Amino acid sequence: MATYQLNINGQRKQVNVDPSTPLLWVLREDLKMTGTKYGCGISACGACTVHVDGVATRSCVVPVSLIGNREIVTIEGIAQDPVGRVVQEAWVDKDVVQCGYCQSGQIMSAVALLKSTSKPSDTNIEESMGGNLCRCATYVRIREAIKSAALQLK
Amino acid sequence: MKAAIKLKNDLHFTRRSFLRVSTVAAGGLFVSLYLDLPALAQEGNQAPPPKVYPPDAFVHIRPDGKILITVNRLEFGQGVQTALPMILADEMDADWSQVIAELAPAADVYKDPLFGIQMVGGSGSIAHSFQQYRELGAKTRAMLIAAAADRWKVAPDQCRTENSVVRGPGNQSARYAELAEDAARKPVPDKARLKSASEFRLIGTKVRRLDSRPKCDGSQKFGLDLDLPGMKIAVVAHPPVFGGSVKSFDDKDARAIEGVREVFEIPLPQGSGVAVVADRFWTAKQARDRLKIDWNTAGVEHPDSAQLWSKYKELARTQGNVAVARGDEKAMDKIATGNRIVAEYEFPYLAHAPMEPLNATVRFDGDRAEAWVGSQFQTMDHMVIAEVLGLKPETVTFHTEFAGGGFGRRAVIDCHVPREAALIAKRFRGTAIKLIWSREDDVRGGYYRPMHAHRVEIGIGSDGMPAAWRHVVVGQSIVAGTPFESLIVKNGVDETAVEGTADTSYNIPNLHVSAHHPKVNVPVLWWRSVGHTHTAFVMETLIDELATRAKVDPIVYRRKLLKPEAKKLLSVLDLMEEKSKSWRSNLPKGHAVGISCHECFDTAVACAVDVSIENKRPKIHRATVAVNCGLAVNPLTVESQFQAGVGFGVTQLMANGAITFKNGRVEQRNFDGYTPPYIIDAPVTVDVHIVPSTEAPTGCGEPPVPVISPAVVNALAKLTGKRYRSLPLVSL
Numbered sequence: 001m002a003t004y005q006l007n008i009n010g011q012r013k014q015v016n017v018d019p020s021t022p023l024l025w026v027l028r029e030d031l032k033m034t035g036t037k038y039g040c041g042i043s044a045c046g047a048c049t050v051h052v053d054g055v056a057t058r059s060c061v062v063p064v065s066l067i068g069n070r071e072i073v074t075i076e077g078i079a080q081d082p083v084g085r086v087v088q089e090a091w092v093d094k095d096v097v098q099c100g101y102c103q104s105g106q107i108m109s110a111v112a113l114l115k116s117t118s119k120p121s122d123t124n125i126e127e128s129m130g131g132n133l134c135r136c137a138t139y140v141r142i143r144e145a146i147k148s149a150a151l152q153l154k
Numbered sequence: 155m156k157a158a159i160k161l162k163n164d165l166h167f168t169r170r171s172f173l174r175v176s177t178v179a180a181g182g183l184f185v186s187l188y189l190d191l192p193a194l195a196q197e198g199n200q201a202p203p204p205k206v207y208p209p210d211a212f213v214h215i216r217p218d219g220k221i222l223i224t225v226n227r228l229e230f231g232q233g234v235q236t237a238l239p240m241i242l243a244d245e246m247d248a249d250w251s252q253v254i255a256e257l258a259p260a261a262d263v264y265k266d267p268l269f270g271i272q273m274v275g276g277s278g279s280i281a282h283s284f285q286q287y288r289e290l291g292a293k294t295r296a297m298l299i300a301a302a303a304d305r306w307k308v309a310p311d312q313c314r315t316e317n318s319v320v321r322g323p324g325n326q327s328a329r330y331a332e333l334a335e336d337a338a339r340k341p342v343p344d345k346a347r348l349k350s351a352s353e354f355r356l357i358g359t360k361v362r363r364l365d366s367r368p369k370c371d372g373s374q375k376f377g378l379d380l381d382l383p384g385m386k387i388a389v390v391a392h393p394p395v396f397g398g399s400v401k402s403f404d405d406k407d408a409r410a411i412e413g414v415r416e417v418f419e420i421p422l423p424q425g426s427g428v429a430v431v432a433d434r435f436w437t438a439k440q441a442r443d444r445l446k447i448d449w450n451t452a453g454v455e456h457p458d459s460a461q462l463w464s465k466y467k468e469l470a471r472t473q474g475n476v477a478v479a480r481g482d483e484k485a486m487d488k489i490a491t492g493n494r495i496v497a498e499y500e501f502p503y504l505a506h507a508p509m510e511p512l513n514a515t516v517r518f519d520g521d522r523a524e525a526w527v528g529s530q531f532q533t534m535d536h537m538v539i540a541e542v543l544g545l546k547p548e549t550v551t552f553h554t555e556f557a558g559g560g561f562g563r564r565a566v567i568d569c570h571v572p573r574e575a576a577l578i579a580k581r582f583r584g585t586a587i588k589l590i591w592s593r594e595d596d597v598r599g600g601y602y603r604p605m606h607a608h609r610v611e612i613g614i615g616s617d618g619m620p621a622a623w624r625h626v627v628v629g630q631s632i633v634a635g636t637p638f639e640s641l642i643v644k645n646g647v648d649e650t651a652v653e654g655t656a657d658t659s660y661n662i663p664n665l666h667v668s669a670h671h672p673k674v675n676v677p678v679l680w681w682r683s684v685g686h687t688h689t690a691f692v693m694e695t696l697i698d699e700l701a702t703r704a705k706v707d708p709i710v711y712r713r714k715l716l717k718p719e720a721k722k723l724l725s726v727l728d729l730m731e732e733k734s735k736s737w738r739s740n741l742p743k744g745h746a747v748g749i750s751c752h753e754c755f756d757t758a759v760a761c762a763v764d765v766s767i768e769n770k771r772p773k774i775h776r777a778t779v780a781v782n783c784g785l786a787v788n789p790l791t792v793e794s795q796f797q798a799g800v801g802f803g804v805t806q807l808m809a810n811g812a813i814t815f816k817n818g819r820v821e822q823r824n825f826d827g828y829t830p831p832y833i834i835d836a837p838v839t840v841d842v843h844i845v846p847s848t849e850a851p852t853g854c855g856e857p858p859v860p861v862i863s864p865a866v867v868n869a870l871a872k873l874t875g876k877r878y879r880s881l882p883l884v885s886l
Contacts, residue, residue: 001412018412018436025436029387034379035372037558038435039509040593044825047509075372091370095362095790098798099231100369101376101509101558126834133825135509135559136231137801139836141794 004064008033009077019065024048026064027074035075035104039133046132049105050074056112056128075104083153084111090149098136106132110146119150212290213242215334219318221248223255226264226272227279228530229365230508230557230564232855233791234279236364238287240788241280244356245291245349246298248330249318255364260529260536260552271533275565275680277755277853280787284851292346294337301336302328351785351848360790365556377528377555378513382586385515386415388578389438389590390427391445395818396600396675397424397454400447408441417441420577423568425454429578435590455675456818462605462674463500466628470498470609474626474668475646477656481664485622489613495703497610497696500880501629501688502812504603504681504805505596505828510558512591512599514572516579522549523579524586527572528557530565538569542576561682561802566601567636568677597828598820602813603681604630606651608692613664618704619715622664627651627689630678631671646671650680654689654860659720659753660697660712676815682802683856686754690860691806691867691881694750698868699877708749708868722758722782725845727751730760730780733843737776738762745775748869750861756852757783761800761861763837765869770886772807772866774837781842783857784849792854793842799858801836807863808835811882837862 006013008031015030022041027033027050036059039047043058050059051073078084087110097103106129113120113128120128125146134142214222223242229235239255242248258264258272265272268282295315302320303310305328313322318330351358368374393399405417405428413433420429428447432438486494515526516539523543529535529552536552543550557564575589591599606629615621631648633639642649647656647669656667681687701711709731716723730751738747744766751760764776779796786792805811810829814821822828867878874886 017434018440020440021434021436025434028379029434029436032381033372034375034381037376037509038378038511040825042593042824042826045509079371088370092362092366095366095794097363097366097369098233098794099509099557099559100365100374103369104372107370122838129833131832133509133830133832134798135507135561135802135830137798137804137831137836138794139801139833140797140838140840142833143838 002065004067006064006067006072007069008072009074009080015064017064019063021064023050023059023062023064023067023072027059033074033076037101037104039102044131044133045102046109047102047105049108049132051108051112054112054115056109075108078107078111081111083114086152087111087114087145087149090145090152094141094145094148096138096141096145098138102132102134106134106142110142110149113146114150114153118153120146213246213294215330217331217334219249219252219329219331221253221318221330223253224258225255226258226266226283228274228528228532228554228557228560228564229257230274230528230530230560232274232279232795233363233788234274236361237280237788237791238283239364240356240361241284241287242291244354245288246295247315247317250356250361252318253364257554257556259554260532265533271531273533273565274530275562277757277855277857279853279855280851281756281853284787288348289346292348293343296343296346297337297340298330298333300340301333304336305333357787358785358789361788362790374556376510376558377515377526378510378558378590380515380526380555380588382515382517385586385588386431386433386582387435387438387590388429388431388575388587389435389442389592390420390429390574390595391442391447392422392427392595392599393425393449393451395451395454395456396677398449398451399425400428401450402448403428404446407444407446411437411441411444413437414441416581417445418581420574423570423573429574431578431582431587439592451818454818457674457676457815458817459502459605459814462815463607465672466605466607467498469628469670469672470607470626472626474628474670477645477647477652477667477669479666483664483666485664486611486613486624489622493614495610495612495614495696495699497877497879499608499688499692501606501691501806502814502881503605503676504687504811505813506561506563506681507596507825507828507830508557508559508561508563511593511596512563512571513589514575515586515588516572516575517586518543518576518579518583520583521545524551524553525572525576526553526555528555528560528564529572530560530562531569534567535569535572538573539576542573543580562680562684563601566679567633567638593824597813597822597824600677601679602676603687604632604678606688608688610692610696612696612700614700614703618700618706620660620662620700623662623666625655625667627655627667627669628672630674630676632678632680632684634671650685652689653685654752654754655693658693659717659723660693660715661717683754683859686752686856686860687806690750690752690754691864694752694861694864695867695877695879698749698864698871712749712751720753723751723753723760725782726758726760726780729843729845730762730778733780733841734762734778737764737778744873746869746872748865748867748872750865750868752860754860755856757781757854757857759796759857759861761865763862763865763869765866765873767870767873767886771809771835772870772883772886774804774866775839777837777840777862777865779840779842779858779861780845781854781857782845782847783854784847784851786844787851789844792844795854796842796858797840800840800862801831803859803862804831804835804866806881807866807883809882809884
């Protein structure tokens with residue numbers, strides 16, 4: 001066990017965990033932030049996506065010991081971000097979700113995309129969202145919501 | 155929608171049904187509907203009819219005006235947590251902005267009115283509960299009016315309702331919340347007038363999901379997110395071959411990890427496994443990885459896909475148990491071999507792989523217990539937990555948790571996941587145990603869509619239409635040896651294996667369908683749309699081949715071959731043809747159109763897809779889908795179900811879309827080996843068109859799935875000249 005000071009959604013959080021514990025499980029079990037989801041544990045589905053220093057990152061394969069001072073943003077904090085807020089509202093407006101389990105990760109990936117590419121093409125969307133699995137396959141509305149958010153962010 | 159709604163469902167409600175009002179403890183009105191003698195229970199000796207009617211609630215009007223509506227189903231994406239409250243709120247004239255929905259716990263009162271158990275399956279949620287929720291709403295409204303009429307000393311028919319307010323003569327008005335307590339003391343009317351379709355304010359309109367926002371900000375709790383005081387996490391090491399058992403195990407290294415609480419053997423429905431209980435998931439998983447288990451797998455069959463295929467193909471060449479034998483069995487012999495098609499198909503095992511891994515939480519308190527499960531089968535999961543704990547079900551509180559998908563995987567007849575959780579919780583009296591199946595456990599854990607072989611011989615008549623059709627289906631029965639067998643297996647044929655073929659709506663004069671159900675040591679299960687996943691693929695690819703051979707447009711050919719009484723299918727073919735006409739006649743070079751149509755769960759669907767080949771894979775640029783699901787209660791959800799459901803259907807076309815066995819072991823482990831469709835694999839756009847209807851609503855959960863894969867390979871056939879009869883589509 002080791003103690004870590006984490007910077008999550010602008011707040012300092014202290015945890016005492018096994019250094020090999022993936023960030024995902026620290027968020028979910030130690031900090032009770034369950035908006036970030038476990039789907040596969042091998043970075044193949046994107047349900048656990050968070051931002052680490054602004055980069056969309058699969059938290060299921062990042063040991064907490066590697067985080068250091070990096071800024072972590074999770075779905076619980078994304079509404080504080082202007083782009084995050086617009087994306088979330090677009091998701092609600094387009095009634096994207098079905099079971100909803102993957103959508104935290106989808107939204108985190110979409111925010112990262114729109115921060116780097118303000119007017120994403122279908123190809124940009126397929127590349128940036130390409131690792132986020134939605135078993136309900138709500139992909140048509142995910143595309144629509146991203147395009148709608150992009151228009152509002154112009 | 156001028157005409158009155160034709161309530162085909164009425165027949166389900168001729169049994170005695172009644173409402174009761176319970177206490178007004180929280181200062182609100184409770185209304186419950188109790189149904190006597192569920193139809194299927196009588197027929198199949200399933201769950202006994204409810205004898206005790208606990209005071210459970212469907213509607214609760216809070217003093218603050220919020221209206222809490224209880225949903226008797228699991229919500230796992232299908233949108234029923236919005237649609238059922240819409241139905242009730244519409245008849246009740248409730249203010250929709252004040253409606254809150256909650257999922258019902260397990261209780262007799264929440265059993266499916268037709269199936270007689272509390273469950274989600276067979277696309278029955280709206281189809282079976284439409285009338286139930288309308289009546290609940292209408293009766294609640296009548297009781298509120300009665301309370302207002304008493305207060306104002308006027309006749310009830312002088313009162314009207316709108317937006318959670320009763321209005322009476324002379325500008326008198328009262329909010330529902332003010333009337334709730336008096337209304338709760340009124341007798342529940344035997345009958346209440348239901349609205350005509352023209353009076354609906356919510357039903358038939360596009361309403362956004364009630365669970366949308368919490369699912370977009372991370373606040374929605376799923377079963378896996380449950381956090382209870384002192385809770386421990388459990389994982390189970392399962393045998394490498396189904397039915398294997400623990401010979402011995404060494405847990406020294408596992409127990410050395412800080413936070414590991416207990417390691418012990420537990421029985422499984424077949425064989426046994428080793429449970430690890432720890433403070434956290436990561437600890438439990440690491441401890442499990444360090445277990446040294448000596449498994450006994452002697453004496454259990456070691457399935458092997460290659461061997462199974464050769465056995466299945468051999469069986470397919472012989473007649474099985476007869477599902478349908480129509481017309482002249484010898485008609486085929488009169489057709490020249492040059493006018494026959496012989497086609498052999500292969501469909502592999504498929505995992506459901508819902509996004510939220512399987513889980514169940516149980517706390518055993520000695521004389522009572524509490525359980526939290528995202529369950530499609532509450533009645534059975536509830537009973538099994540009680541049985542394992544040695545309790546009566548009424549002393550076990552069973553909460554229905556939101557589930558991250560399911561597609562059938564949370565409707566398991568042997569209830570193995572909650573059973574494991576209860577077995578473990580029994581050792582930890584007073585401590586909540588959350589059992590988590592990792593993704594690897596799920597992918598390798600069985601309960602798959604069964605693998606199937608089909609062999610079809612078609613004799614083509616001089617008019618180019620199928621004159622004789624001989625069809626053999628080979629695959630494990632999903633229900634053999636279970637309590638469902640007597641309901642679903644007829645003459646040795648599991649209806650879920652031949653649905654979509656034996657009952658085809660195509661007018662084939664001489665039709666012979668039979669089935670073999672070999673026993674294989676692989677647990678199998680219904681997978682969204684069940685038998686239609688493979689039967690529709692066979693039917694719709696062969697019909698397409700016949701149309702091509704006859705040089706007839708595939709839509710025209712289908713219309714000609716469909717029975718005149720297949721009105722729903724004919725309506726969707728027409729609508730799909732009209733809505734796709736402009737893009738079908740204007741395709742870019744290298745693209746082709748694929749057509750299919752299929753009816754299942756009383757909903758008809760037609761589909762046209764625009765496909766090209768990119769990187770040796772099908773690229774689905776567009777799908778136009780026409781749907782006839784009777785009255786669409788929430789057209790926004792129906793559209794969403796079809797847009798995404800066709801994407802789900804692409805699962806079986808994926809290059810890695812198969813579970814395979816070698817020497818008894820599953821060859822895939824996770825999403826890297828069993829790969830469902832990502833955004834690039836699903837259709838880029840899907841336009842959904844709903845046939846206007848006043849017929850009773852039918853299901854929308856499963857019907858989107860079967861149509862897409864045959865439509866795609868029908869398009870591919872035009873591009874490559876090849877017919878694709880083995881899934882998954884490993885190479886083009």
